[in-house]
Amino acid sequence: MSSNCISCNTLVITNEFMEKVKEKQLEDSKLKNFMGLLNTDKAKDFFLGVDDILRFKNRICIPEDNELKQTMLSEGHKSKLSLHPGMTKMYQDLKKSYWWHDMKNDVAKFVAACLTCQKSKIEHQQLGGMLTQLDIQCGSEMVSQWILLPTYHVLCGSMTLFGS
Numbered sequence: 330m331s332s333n334c335i336s337c338n339t340l341v342i343t344n345e346f347m348e349k350v351k352e353k354q355l356e357d358s359k360l361k362n363f364m365g366l367l368n369t370d371k372a373k374d375f376f377l378g379v380d381d382i383l384r385f386k387n388r389i390c391i392p393e394d395n396e397l398k399q400t401m402l403s404e405g406h407k408s409k410l411s412l413h414p415g416m417t418k419m420y421q422d423l424k425k426s427y428w429w430h431d432m433k434n435d436v437a438k439f440v441a442a443c444l445t446c447q448k449s450k451i452e453h454q455q456l457g458g459m460l461t462q463l464d465i466q467c468g469s470e471m472v473s474q475w476i477l478l479p480t481y482h483v484l485c486g487s488m489t490l491f492g493s
Contacts, residue, residue: 350389350397351382357392359430384428391429401427402439416440 354360360383366372374386383390391397405423406413414422420436429435440446 346400347380347382347389350391351380353392353394353397354383354390357394360390360392363390386428388424388426388428391427391432393430398429398435402436406439406443413443413446415446 354364363372363375364377364383367375367377375390376384378384391401401423402419406419416437419440420433423432423436
C-alpha cells in the first residue's frame with residue numbers, strides 16, 4: 330500500500346478522499362471553532378495531524394457534509410468486503426478511525442434504511458416449528474422446557490428425547 334492511503338479495517342481511504350475531508354473541514358463552522366481552540370482545555374482531545382487534518386482522539390473528524398457521510402456509510406456497509414454489518418458492528422468499525430457529531434444515530438438510520446438488512450431481519454424469517462412446553466422428569470425434579478419442534482433435542486442425564 331502506498332503512503333497516500335490510510336487503511337481502515339477493510340476500507341481503504343485514498344488521498345483524494347482525505348483532501349476532500351480536509352477541504353470540507355475548513356468550511357465546517359464547528360470544526361473551524363475547534364481548530365481555533367487547539368492546545369486549550371476546551372479542545373484537549375483535538376489535534377491537527379501531519380496531513381493538516383483535524384482529529385479527535387486520533388480519529389479523523391468528518392465535517393457536517395451529507396455527501397461525505399453518505400460515502401463513508403455506504404462504503405462501510407455495502408462494500409463487497411463488509412457484507413452488510415449490523416448497526417453495532419458498523420458503528421464500532423467506523424468509530425475506530427472516524428468521528429463526527431451524532432455518528433451513532435447516523436449509522437443506525439443508515440442501517441435501518443438498508444433494504445437488504447430489512448429483508449434479513451429475524452422477524453422476516455420463518456419459524457422453525459411450533460413452540461411447545463414439555464414437562465420432563467429429571468431425577469426427582471420435574472423440569473419444564475420450552476422446545477421448538479421438531480428440530481430441538483433435549484438431554485436429561487443419559488436419556489435423549491426426540492432424536493438419537
